[in-house]
Amino acid sequence: MSISFEKFQKRRLISSYFSVILCIFIVLTLLGALGLFVINTEKISSHVKENIPMTIYFKREATDSTKQAFGVMLMNSKYIKDSKYVSKEDAAKNNPDIVGDYETLLDNNPLLDSYDVRLKGNYVQPKEIKEIEVELRSNPDVGDVSYDNTLVEIANENIKKISFWILIISGVLVVISMLLINSSLRLSIYSHRFTIKTMQMVGATKSFIRKPFIWRGIKLGLIGSLLAIAALIWLVYYLDGAFPVLNIWEDWVPTAIVLSGVLAFGIIISTISTFFATQRFLNLRTDDLY
Template sequence: MEKKARKKKLGGYPGIGVVISITLALFVIGLFGLLIIYSQELEHQVRQNIKMQVYLKSNLTETQRLQIENKLLSMDFVNHGEGKGVAFFSKEDAAKKFIAETGEDFTQFIGENPLKDAYLVNIDPDFHSKSQMEKIKADLQKMNGVFQVYYVEGLIESVNSNVTKLGFILMGLIVLLLITVILLINNTLRLALFSQRFLIRSMQLVGAKRWFIQRPFLLRAATYGLLAGFITSVLLWSLSDYAQRKITDLALLHNQEHFMMLLGSLVMIGMIVAVIGTFFSINRYLRMSLDQLY
């Protein structure tokens, strides 16, 4: 017996190749997005740990020291977001830390502890420009009971410079990557719809409306985009979990909220790009003449 020819269904183009192509494209975007999350979290942690060291004069009373502390806490440049905005570090604690790190007790041959009591002031990231940091330093040095103010100037300039450069590089790569992904998905969908071109023309000849022809293709494209986004999310989740177990320090840079937003964005991007690419591909065949179809 002869096998019956399989009837083509409107919008029923093969989807495996389309799903694989969209998945690969989304996975590349996801890896790049994960890199952005880690770089932003690294910058955030570096900025959260930028502190100004305020050394106090010797022989201050407890009341005078607390007055300085309360004044520091009231400053608008102090970062109270994570941990203590102002932390006291006594000269005894400083001596113990130095002895523990070096193994040498300098107080035995000096006869006294020459170190100073100090406050570590966590500076809000909004005040990390060079001019603002210099102004803060100058204002703190004018306070009664303050001996010296110090911060790592090179670190601030390096962070600000690198963040600016990284921002431009990432924006350029994002634009280039999105264009490449859109073209890749669009070409894949166009090839997949090629086998449906005569069926589309047949529907036109029997009087089917443009939207009636487009609808099954767009619904299937949305389904493929959703499936590809889900597969990509699972792959990216598995890769991130594996990397964190292998590299323990990587877990410190993992922001779960931003990561979930990235996965959700990948699903949406998959659906939107698939639908838009299908829409323009179908319209191309709808406008073709019969000779062009061949």
């Protein structure tokens, strides 16, 4: 009979530990995934902004040498990510529905030579892009500068809104994760409340009683954190393959900081929660244990 009871107690203990580890794993994985999203928000926003095109049209009297010199200037500009020269002949081939058969209907090609450029993400702001437009238009060989100003404003406004809500969600999730981990550890220690009180009654000090529970909490937090880190590493590899533009592993330092933060958070919150949960049962009267 006693052997069966011991087996039952052992299974219940293992189940309790498993529940704590599972809770820590799930919570930290979600928290770490949000952290990865936050640190890559700038890359995502820059990628969106850098895909808003700008076209610089030359005047008809502009010579080939001035166009080449202008291209060199673009390559050396701090705000240009990349540029591509588009001759008026190539533009006509790429836009047959707009130009039509100009060779039979018109004396010459009505389109202009141009450069299609993409600006660096941090320069795709209404104020900065307007200053760049003014600077480009000041060139005597430039006839026009075209870009979707409305799209620039919408992109920046949406990115600000998304960033704001990410911060709100991050704060809420941190609080929820602390409460869930704390509750799981308290339930785990609850099954040992009689053992704690018995040790206290025979003269054991509070620090002596707390020590093994805190070490156990640290171990459970460490296991849950390592499992969460393994899941996050898999997630990073998946995202890096699905969205190579993010280059997550190329800039590995922020990712390493998030993973280290997950490990530290799991251990710290487990230690603190175990301490206070144990302290609560140490301060209870014997009658309150029931």
